[in-house]
Amino acid sequence: MSLLNFLPLLCALALLAPVALSPVSTRANRVVTRVSLSVFGRYVRESGRRQARRRRLLRAAHVGETYRLYASKTWVYAGLAAVAGSVVGVYLVGLVLAVLSVSSATLRETLPSRLGFLANLHAVPTLSMSELFVTLLFSSATLGLAAGGLTYWLRWATLSHRADARERRIDASLARTVAFVYALSRSGMAFPEILRTLARNRAVYGEAAEEVEVAVKAMDLFGLDMLTAIQQMAQQSPSEKFEDLAENLTSVLQSGQSLPSYLHDQYERYQEDAEAEQEAFLELLATLAEGYVSLFVVGPLLLVTLLVIVGLMGIAETLEFLHLMTYLLVPLGNVGFVVYLDSITESLTAGGRDRDVDDPTIADVRRVSDPDATRSVLGDGGVAASASRDDRLANAERLALYDRFRDLRSGLENPVRTVLADPVVVLYATVPLAVVSLVVRVGPAVAAGTATPRAVDDAVVQAALFVLATFAVVRELRRRRLMSIEAAAPDLLDRLASVNEAGMTVVESIEQVADSDLGVLDAEIRRTWRDIEWGTDAATALYRFEDRIDSPTITRIVTLVTNAMHASDDIGRVLRIAADDAQATRRLRRQRRQEMLTYLVIVYLAFLVFLIIVAALNSILIPALEQVPQTETGGSVSAAVPGTGGVSSVSVDAYTLVFFHTALIQGLFSGVVAGKMGEGSVRDGAKHAAVLVTVAYVVFLALP
Structure with missing residues (x-):
């Protein structure tokens, strides 16, 4: 087939290129903006009830475009989508006609004998040129209008969705x-x-x-x-x-x-x-947890059981349906559920983002990019102001190089602290190690063609468990550390407030509290006081304290205290308010964990029931086939099972393999969902996933 046949399709896709590039390319966005305003700008109606509502949505969603520009772009996007959809419609009908133009005899030879009757239903009439033209015109117009209308609706619907999301946050x-x-x-x-x-x-x-x-x-x-x-x-x-x-x-x-x-x-x-909103949210999560167990645990379990029995009875071939459910439907359903959970729990994490704090030790040093860097470099490492221009530039460049490799150097000097600060860093080491182990263990067997599914599965599962378990351990250590710090934060603020209300300054209050018993915060408060003793101002010392702990609660506390210090040194009342806020936040989180513990147990029990039944199917029902007369076919064991309509050949190894994979996939996603529901983060689901996958793996290893 000539490439010229696809030229219209390539042209249609090329029309969409500027639109696709406009979010990331300033030049493409400028082109789209100019075309939109010049073509549709004069036709955009700006008065009316609908226009006023959309204009409010633009402001509510914080979109940096005027209503005239946004509406013009919407018409351009819809028009381009309509043109591209029209062209794609022609090719789509052509593809359908090409696929359906297969003879009944060919279909009858391809389909299984039990589905041979479908070949008689297949009949594509021969179309004349005029009929073909009308068909292509109808499909082109229908798909084009649908694409244009859907694009127009999505542009305004997305705007409303962004405004609603901002409202929740x-x-x-x-x-x-x-x-x-x-x-x-x-x-x-x-x-x-x-x-x-x-x-x-x-x-x-x-x-x-x-x-x-x-x-x-x-x-x-x-x-x-x-x-x-x-x-x-x-x-x-x-x-x-x-x-x-x-x-x-x-x-x-x-x-x-x-x-x-x-x-x-x-x-x-x-x-x-x-508190009232959290109670309502917990009720919603409870309903979702019950729905998840029913739809994504019990549902696949019943379907697996039904398909296995139907397949073993010889009524129909169900192995392909089991593959479709295991490798596509179950993962897609769980991913969709997690995405939905993330959308409704977005408000729980909003406003708690961390901020990056520059290293105060070099924060006041002039950089190479500073236009005054060559005029004065006092305090930049010992170079006097009278030094030569080349020396000053060289010293500034050394500082810039230090900034560039500062994170890498600190990570290598203290890897434990780096990993606990960001558990994702551990994946940079464990994932390559897991890949190398797979290559070493199964690579030669795959290259030689002697690899067995069991050997490959063992290597893949063990590598995956290594990655999951290491990340889960680090994540859990960080989570427990942050929980301990946030539990001690109200006590720290109360003590600081008491000392400050007694007449001491902020610096004197920190000195007094540094000698008290604050549990996990003892070492950090002493380091903060040591910073002040060595000449650092109190605000910078607190910023360093915040940077070391890297907790949203501590970040908010430090932000409040340092800003209050600019207004007055009498901040006892401010500290009391901060303590109450930290205590209220901690109370809400603790209440959520306690409420969701029940549903975590339900998810675990549902998976265990799933695993027991799947294991029973594999260890009881399948071995029962061995009592039936067997045949050796291509090295695999097959059993002849009398069904209601005849005899079916069942591959025992194939069913065992799909049972094993179903249990592993269900355990992985059940753990992810448990972490998302119980603790609000997919990352916290790593420990649950590691536990459930390990249980499934051990159970199947123990099966005969």
């Missing part, structure tokens, strides 16, 4: 954001500066801080007064809770009421809302 982070504003207001900081501080720390406090940044930009870039900026922020927010908070805040600021008292009431209200 705003509501989830609202309590801790209000606690931050309340604490800083108690420290005496001016309210406009509180808003600016919150906007600067949006990576710590999440989506609610992103909304506050709207008001800060309105004040600093467009010169709006604070009240007008807050009102504008309220109108653009997708969250009704945040909108009510902003509007009530405007009223409080205008009336001259006590701002801390209002914020205290709001903080307690949002904490109660957070």
Whole structure:
């Protein structure tokens, strides 16, 4: 077939290239923008109820495009999709006609004897040129209109989805954001500066801080007064809770009421809302857990049993259906369930992101990229200001080289700390080792053609367990360490608050607390005090403390305390608020773990039942076939089983292999789902997956 036949298809796909590249290429995005505005810009209607709603969605989703530009791009995307869909429709009909233009005799020879009747149903009439033209035109127009309409709908539906996702993240982070504003207001900081501080720390406090940044930009870039900026922020927010908070805040600021008292009431209200929302969420998770067990554990179990019995009775060949279910349907179903869980649990992790803290030891040193780097390099390693230009440049380049390899050097110097800080790092070592072990163990046998499925399975499963187990151990150590630190954080804050309220400064408070017993935080607090003793200011010492621990809770605490220190040295009340917030967060997490423990047990028990029945099928039903007269076919054992309609040849080894793979795959995904439901992270499912896969592997090793 000539390549010229595919030229229209290649042209249609080439039309979509700028659209596909626009999110990652500035030039492609500029081309799409110019074409969109020049072709459809003048036809976009900007007035009307629907247009006003879509314009609000654009602002709520924080899309950096005007309504006219977004609508113009939508029409361009829909038009290109319609053209590409029309061309693809022609090729699709041609492919269908080519596939169906097979004679009945050929189909009868290809199909199994029991399905031979399907060949009689197959009949493709011969189409004339006019009929073929009408068929291709109809398919082209139908698929083109469908592609264009679907693209147009998806553009606006995606916008609504992004706004809804932001609303969930705003509501989830609202309590801790209000606690931050309340604490800083108690420290005496001016309210406009509180808003600016919150906007600067949006990576710590999440989506609610992103909304506050709207008001800060309105004040600093467009010169709006604070009240007008807050009102504008309220109108653009997708969250009704945040909108009510902003509007009530405007009223409080205008009336001259006590701002801390209002914020205290709001903080307690949002904490109660957070507890109520978590209860509702736990009820939803309970329902999902029961549905998962019924649909993805019991369902495949019943289907496996039915297919095996049908296959063994000789009614139909079911081995291919078992393969389809084991290797495609079960993984796809579990992946879809995990994706759905991730979408509804997104709000639980919003606003708790870590931030990167630069190494304060070299934070104030000028870099090569600094235009003033060649003028003065005092404190950059001992080079005097009177040194030559070449010496100054060489020293600055050495500092830049140090920055580039700093992470690698620190990782090699203290690998345990590096791995505990980010358990994913351990995969960089274990995955290559697992691949090498596979190549060494099964590579020669595969090359020689003597590899057996059992040997390959043993090597693959053992390598996978090695990767899973090592990652699970490191992840669990990190999780327990963070839990211990977050459990000790409220006690640390309470002690700091007590000492500070007694009249001591922040530095003196840290000195006093460094000598107390704080459990897992003892060593870190002593290191913080040692930093201060050696001349580091308190804020930098706390930032180093935050960087070493790398916990979202500690990050929020340090952010609050260091910003409150800029307003006043009397931060006892701020520390009390931070302690209450940390305690409330820990209480919610502990409640969730306790509630979900029951459903973790259910997932484990459901998998064990699944494993027992599959093992029974393999060790009882299949061996029963050995009592039936057997034949040797190509080196594999086959059993003749009388069925309702005749005799069927059953491959015992094939069924045993598919049982083994079904148990392994079910154990892997059940563990992932258990981690996602119980602890909110797929990574935490590694330990459950390792346990379940190990149990399945050991059970099948013990079977005769």
